[in-house]
Amino acid sequence: MATADDERFAVEVRPVEGATVLALAGELDHDTAEPLRAALEAAQAGGGQRLLVDFSGLEFCDSTGLNVLLHNRLAVQESGGSLELIGLHQPIERMLHITGAEGLFPLHPDVEAALASHERA
Secondary structure (H helix, E strand, C coil), X not given: CEECCCCCEEEEEEEECCEEEEEEEEEECCCCCHHHHHHHHHHCCCCCCEEEEEEEEEEEECHHHHHHHHHHHHHHHHXXXXXXXXXXXXXXXXXXXXXXXXXXXXXXXXXXXXXXXHHHC
């Protein structure tokens, strides 16, 4: 598990069938974004990865967190993978809606729904 220096944010990376889940916890902002950035880069190192970013344990996300996701979304897609968001809380959904970013990511209520959606595709 990668954590920010001040322990306000953590990323747990775990493999699941056909994907990698990055479970976020705490507060994602300018001061805590580096562990997410590093975890996303490490998870996509092999290329063609399906990355599921689980927001269900996240209490706060600012524009820095959104920028990390947007930047890595492009890198993941260029390598043939996907970056999908799971378990969004209303304030984070609202931020995605206001910025127009909601249409850029597949959104799922939970990991099980994300895995099921991929099986149907």
